[in-house]
Amino acid sequence: MELLAFLNLDELALAMSQMSMYPLFESAHYIVSVMSLKEQPGAVEVACRSPVACWVSSMLYCFGGAILSAVLLAEPPVEPFSNNSHVLVASLIWYLMFYCPQDLVYSCTSLLPVRLVLSGMKEVTRTWKVLGGVVQAQKKYQNSLLVMIVVGWAKGSGHGLISNFEQLVRGVWRPETNELLKMSYATKVTLIGAIVFSMQQSHILPVQKHQLMFLYTLFLVINKVRMMLTAPSFPFAPVETAIYRVLFGMESTHSPSANEADVSVTSPPETCTAAAEAIKPASPRHNGSVCCDAEQNAAPSAEADVDCSLKLAARDDQQTAAERIRTD
Amino acid sequence: MELLAFLNLDELALAMSQMSMYPLFESAHYIVSVMSLKEQPGAVEVACRSPVACWVSSMLYCFGGAILSAVLLAEPPVEPFSNNSHVLVASLIWYLMFYCPQDLVYSCTSLLPVRLVLSGMKEVTRTWKVLGGVVQAQKKYQNSLLVMIVVGWAKGSGHGLISNFEQLVRGVWRPETNELLKMSYATKVTLIGAIVFSMQQSHILPVQKHQLMFLYTLFLVINKVRMMLTAPSFPFAPVETAIYRVLFGMESTHSPSANEADVSVTSPPETCTAAAEAIKPASPRHNGSVCCDAEQNAAPSAEADVDCSLKLAARDDQQTAAERIRTD
């Protein structure tokens, strides 16, 4: 943190941490949220069939985090709707985005430079939301790091976590997937943010709040812009892969390398017992650490295929596998 | 409101507003609610397979509004079950309706004159429920019109809004439809009621509470009886259609005329840009105001077909369309 002081950024960080999110940044958040709703398959059709369902869906996109964190802390989930000006702005943006003649508003906001700025601004609000959730939870549960992390995570990426129910409003039901089964980039970085802010608030992390806000916001914005301009990739993918390999004896399904079946064999045999056991015919009872059981073969998902490539790969000689680890 | 005073109805309205809903009107509400549950496909089978699931389902029909409004305001959803006498009456009605030998009770209550009276009485309870929800919300959120409308709406037509989850209790899951996507008559009039009562409570509408209760109840009962005796139709369909046309550039899918494909072409080209754009081949990106995109063609719902008749109709010459507007 001396680095910030050295670069004379400490004052900037302090000023930034006192910035108000409303109206500018909040509006950017609403615009990007409603845009991503509009880009969902079938959303435009719903907007035409039932403006009420479309409006409710938009509000869940805009205020999903606040609603979910309210539910978790047994506070009224209608709370976000009591702030008249916020709801009015969000509703206006919803209206212009879906029903503007010639689709002018969407056409403007979806231009890459405009979208880049708006998405960057939306990421700024994420910092405030995560911190807000952590502080809100801390008021009720002083000493529970886990509750602080959960509520901060919920407030920061609420829409993602309740997406199944938001889709239900639009008549869509996809139970086979959710943000917990396959975390998106936003959900992952929000989780990281919730963890660091909870640690900061519990005085485990020796850093000041405004400094952490500055650094986390910087990280979010730079990453978002980078991902929009180049290929989307999770910046901590190597760390994630390492954790998954060590703790859970498997490949992270979201690391870029996991998409290439050839590379996924690099998991060391001592951590993924699957590889060793999978050669034996599958036993009928549920056998713990074996990731590639018979059921998985029937699973249509790409990850299953990747995981199960372990089976085939294990038949190769271990020497080759060891070589691949070194070249990975 | 001078009209009420002129007709000497003011005293009657005042007396009516002090009427107690329990036990007579509440019982009528329970009877009509359990009857409509019994008329759901598969409900009788569930009653035979699992009386517990059937009872829970009945309670959600009877107390759905109270449960939903409690959830929205972070009050205990078991609250309605703490009123022993109400639950006892509702349970007795559930039992008699489903398990009475020879099905005597259902046979009696489903006779048209009996049902007419009961349905009228049920509509009376709606006024009390909507007002109750609005007042309940106002206690927590003094200045938020939107929260008052939402909670009043939830309390008045709670069963409809949670129908997806009520069906789940009975093992039925129909995600493709819900009350927001396709509002029923009851949901619509309750929304109107929630709006006018919220405005009255916020002193925007210059009318006294008992007068508004009298007028709204009268409107509900007369309409219900009319709809049960003649064809069901939403009394504000022309207003709804006009609003949809002006605000959202489209036909209301629930107006009676929307069922006739020939008439739905009458939307003026300046509001529904869909008609104009739809002639061009559908572009792969999501293009805002275009209601009839390619996805919609795959949708099996009747509304989609109606909406998409715009496409074909737009090929006709505008002169014919203009003529049709005049004769509409």
Place this chain on the structure above:
Amino acid sequence: MELLAFLNLDELALAMSQMSMYPLFESAHYIVSVMSLKEQPGAVEVACRSPVACWVSSMLYCFGGAILSAVLLAEPPVEPFSNNSHVLVASLIWYLMFYCPQDLVYSCTSLLPVRLVLSGMKEVTRTWKVLGGVVQAQKKYQNSLLVMIVVGWAKGSGHGLISNFEQLVRGVWRPETNELLKMSYATKVTLIGAIVFSMQQSHILPVQKHQLMFLYTLFLVINKVRMMLTAPSFPFAPVETAIYRVLFGMESTHSPSANEADVSVTSPPETCTAAAEAIKPASPRHNGSVCCDAEQNAAPSAEADVDCSLKLAARDDQQTAAERIRTD
């Protein structure tokens, strides 16, 4: 209760009622819960694909009752997660159960003697949970027996009641079944426990708390062990069948005899009007007490087949049926 005093068991019962569930018994509950999650089809695959989803699922198995009862009483559903040590133990067990090399932990705990002891200990925690829920509800709703029963039931068998949503976390959605439609043994005995503890707390049942706790725990443990060693059967099946027959005019779908189509005809004609009416061709309107309507024929469940055997059976002469009753 004089029996307990006579057998000098009263002191033992008192000592037992002051026993702390944490850490020993609670840990046994977590172990058995996570084991039953692991034995769900597809759970091991989920553990490999997404440890986060698997962890959330495990926590819903371990703390489902506390979460559900919190929701019902409008208390924060994150409350159970504020107890750091409990969550840590549960998480450790989750980790060892799913990711232990060679699947050592699961192999050990799934040995019959170990499992027998753990399952017995888990049943002990059920008593504490049901009583906890009843007392928790009584604090808010002094005089409502129903609320006490509902919350006690929810706390004691919470995981079962929210199983649909727990499955959703793992990407599984089976709307056609739930614990209300087809109650498991655990759900049934918890319901019985919730009823007796609510009656005891309301001073309807003239028995002391520690005595009831002792008797109920004894009943739970003995039954569980018996069911694990011999064929699983609900001890109150004859009572249940009798109640179903008298109150709802039908066979209990869970009585052992219901599995044999030949025996299910033994329902006396005066209670199950279905048998008599089913011979007539099915009328198109929903006709109350008739359990075997046309829809049921399409139902793929085994119960439907059993119930509908009534139809065929009713064609036999009543004399034969009467004979069968006597020999039942």
